[in-house]
Amino acid sequence: MNQSSSNDIIMIGGGVIGLSIAYELACRGKQVRILERGEQVGREASWAGAGILPPAIPDSALDPSEKLRGISHQLHPQWAERLQHETGIDTGFHRCGGIYLARKPGEAASLAGYVSLLNQQGIQASEITKYELLDLEPTLDPDQFHAAYLLPDELTLRNPRHVKALAKACELHGVQIYTECEILDIECINGSITGLQTTSGAVRGGKYCIAAGAWSSTLLKQVIDIPTGIVPIRGQMILVEGPKNLIRHILNEGSRYLVPRADGKILAGSCEEEVGFQKGTTPQMLEQLANFAYSLVPALKEYEITMSWSGLRPGSFDGVPYIGKVPNVDNLFMASGHFRSGIHLSTGTAVIMADLLEGKESEINFEHFRISR
Ligand SMILES: Cc1cc2nc3c(=O)[nH]c(=O)nc-3n(C[C@H](O)[C@H](O)[C@H](O)COP(=O)(O)OP(=O)(O)OC[C@H]3O[C@@H](n4cnc5c(N)ncnc54)[C@H](O)[C@@H]3O)c2cc1C
Incomplete structure (x- = not known):
């Protein structure tokens, strides 16, 4: 593995959330590496899910969670078309109602x-x-x-195919995916992540994003003592x-x-x-x-x-995902805790996280999803 690069973004976990953020970032020209513990990406919750995408509209959303759902819902048809076009994989996206x-x-x-x-x-x-x-x-x-x-307007997709298409699209856009690479330790010095200890050796990047699904809290606790309840x-x-x-x-x-x-x-x-x-x-x-x-x-x-x-x-304890920058750490971010809606919310999460990682204004209020709640 190319183990050191100061300006790339390292995604910890290759489920639908990590893959989607990596895909969005790569489409914006960013260098991204995904480190995944499993033999393949997308084989945990993202494979096991049902792929239901319940209807939502962003403009009339009653709170930021619903807004994220609405943004995601609008993006899914576009992503399904793009993924099919780029990878030739039919994700089974269907307006079944x-x-x-x-x-x-x-x-x-x-x-x-x-x-x-x-x-x-x-x-x-x-x-x-x-x-x-x-x-x-x-x-x-x-x-x-x-x-x-x-x-x-209730939609569905075949999530095992969706994650397969995402992984292929990521690679086509230059994302480097490392499987059988488990993050064992996150090194933090003076409020900055300096590197990761993994089963494939030490890895250094510019920014890091925890997208390790149900295992995210365990990783975060290595860095900061906040009661994130995933x-x-x-x-x-x-x-x-x-x-x-x-x-x-x-x-x-x-x-x-x-x-x-x-x-x-x-x-x-x-x-x-x-x-x-x-x-x-x-x-x-x-x-x-x-x-x-x-x-x-x-x-x-x-x-x-x-x-x-x-x-x-x-x-998560309140059903709301944790999305944003980890407090008091310069270069650590997290997108996790999507509970029963991770496949649905993956597209919107990818866009708002990519905005945040690029330092752009986002249309969503991150306070609602803050890591420290
Ligand atoms: C039965 C079931 C039905 C569901 N139905 C739906 C549905 O209809 N619609 C919907 O939107 N959602 C549904 N969901 C929820 C959805 O599947 C999840 O919210 C979503 O998959 C979470 O994605 P994720 O990427 O955060 O987690 P995951 O898919 O679990 O991915 C996390 C990845 O991180 C990796 N990882 C963990 N620790 C480390 C480490 N230390 N180092 C490296 N890698 C690591 C894991 O191996 C894994 O690949 C369902 C879930 C289940 C179980």
């Missing part, structure tokens, strides 16, 4: 409240009748549901090998969902488990997910569950 379902009156009331908030921001979301639901999704039994809403929250998932078009929309009920892929595969997720850094699935949760899938779409019982997996989301 989402349907939100409630079985009980209480759930229907909270869903109505959520939809009213969306409508206030100008986001299209409307209640649909049982007939309309049946028309949109013929395999559902509409009598099961107390209420159903259609969100036409914790791993495990999510499990199953994949059913369905026929094409068995369902056409993302079906959401509470915190669970079914996500259709164009080839007929259907993902069913997920859950939030605090089990430390322990990955892996449990028979109980896989059964719950299968039962959830069958209860929404009974026809799925006919098809095989071919895969199951888990991933560790980088959860």
Whole structure:
């Protein structure tokens, strides 16, 4: 590895966040290196996710988190097109729309409240009748549901393909990606990072950005004693090998969902488990997910569950990611803690972090995402 350069930016972690920031910076002509512990980039939470991109509009956002969501949402179609054009990889970006379902009156009331908030921001979301639901999704039994809403601007992408495309695009733009390179220690002298100790030797750069997902707090604590609360929250998932078009929309009920892929595969997720850094699935949760899938779409019982997996989301205590400069350290930045929305928020995070790293004004208020909260 070319281990020393005073003006490049070193990205610690090659998940969707690190890759997206590196890609954006490289497109702006910056020299970037990604150091990734795994054998490949993008194989942790960014691979495990479902790829749901719920609708959002930046101009009418109620707070900076929603604004970041809105910026990201607007960027995804452009990024999907650019990535396909530059790499030839189809990321599976698809405007499938989402349907939100409630079985009980209480759930229907909270869903109505959520939809009213969306409508206030100008986001299209409307209640649909049982007939309309049946028309949109013929395999559902509409009598099961107390209420159903259609969100036409809910999008999806295939995140394993998206990260693969990002990695290829990064390389095409000159980003150097080093895998099997774990950061063991961050050296900080007089409020400045002087280098990294890694399993591939010492590495020095100009600026450093921690984008190590659920592992970010552990790295940050080596440098500064602030109570950044990123914790791993495990999510499990199953994949059913369905026929094409068995369902056409993302079906959401509470915190669970079914996500259709164009080839007929259907993902069913997920859950939030605090089990430390322990990955892996449990028979109980896989059964719950299968039962959830069958209860929404009974026809799925006919098809095989071919895969199951888990991933560790980088959860923050208030659900807001940590994005910005690390206080009292000249050249250390962080973008992490995106919890259930890292794939969605990756495009916007990339743009605002690139602005910050370049010393440009940003359209977002970083105070909201500050590392020291
Ligand atoms: C089941 C599940 C479903 C999800 N569904 C969605 C969804 O539908 N929509 C959505 O937007 N989000 C979803 N998410 C959340 C999303 O996947 C995450 O928020 C996002 O992937 C976080 O990206 P990241 O780059 O911060 O972390 P990661 O993808 O975990 O990447 C961090 C990288 O840092 C590397 N690393 C860690 N420590 C070191 C070190 N010391 N040295 C070098 N490298 C290191 C890791 O190996 C890893 O590759 C889901 C997550 C899960 C688990």
